[in-house]
Amino acid sequence: ASMLIREKGFKALARPLGKIDEVIIAVPADAPVNRVEDLKRGIRLVFTDDPNVHLVGMIMLEPANLSTENIQSQMVDSYAIVAKQLIRGEADAGIFLKEAFDDLSNLTRSELKPLVESQINDIFHALLVGPHLAAKSETIRSLLINMNETSQGKSTLDALGIDGWASVDEEDAEFMIDLMDAIQ
Known part of the structure; x- marks a missing residue:
């Protein structure tokens, strides 16, 4: 994620609810x-x-x-x-x-x-969007966050094994990257 976000211009949009990488x-x-x-x-x-x-x-x-x-x-x-x-x-x-x-x-x-x-609680998987979709990132984020409001969305979330998506802002993503860099 670090290289994609910092070097390739990707943007973190969301992370699975309740899925922390301990x-x-x-x-x-x-x-x-x-x-x-x-x-x-x-x-x-x-x-x-x-x-x-x-x-x-x-x-x-x-x-x-x-x-x-x-x-x-x-x-x-x-x-x-x-x-x-x-x-x-x-x-x-x-x-x-x-x-x-x-x-x-x-x-x-x-x-x-x-x-x-471990009890870090700050390391997580994130769904990223590439630079070519940056203009649509807020629309995509909103669709992800509201996915559990439709039967088709709930079915997709069930297939993924998650309850939903939580928004990830730039600060959250940068903090996680800094944390991983610090413990390396």
């Missing part, structure tokens, strides 16, 4: 650790290719003095594979998008132990 660090349920500080150098850490989730997860590991230099990292294709590797003992800790962790089956979650959850 992160969870989890271990196998039977692991002898109960907090991040219990994790040791050399752990096998598994994560997906989502750079923001990975970045926040690595910051959350700092209280254990863990970094890319003193852990074994493995990137996998999905959060289901992160869980699978933890349950099978192929990894010691995993980084999850909270929403993905919550979407795991009850059985899978019962075999995992969350150690810590």
Whole structure:
């Protein structure tokens, strides 16, 4: 989003209601650790290719003095594979998008132990419009915000798995970008 907004002239219009990108660090349920500080150098850490989730997860590991230099990292294709590797003992800790962790089956979650959850609340997905549609951005934003007022709109929102859209102004988008830049 940073490059699109700051370099390519895109504009943030809206974000999904109630969808905040929080992160969870989890271990196998039977692991002898109960907090991040219990994790040791050399752990096998598994994560997906989502750079923001990975970045926040690595910051959350700092209280254990863990970094890319003193852990074994493995990137996998999905959060289901992160869980699978933890349950099978192929990894010691995993980084999850909270929403993905919550979407795991009850059985899978019962075999995992969350150690810590981020509480940033300011990182979110945003729908952007390109420069060629900038003149229509307020019309598009209004259509998105009012989408839940029609049956067709509600059906589309259901298909997307969201309750609606919240407006994102330039200040909100810039704050999120600054926050992500600061924690990098």
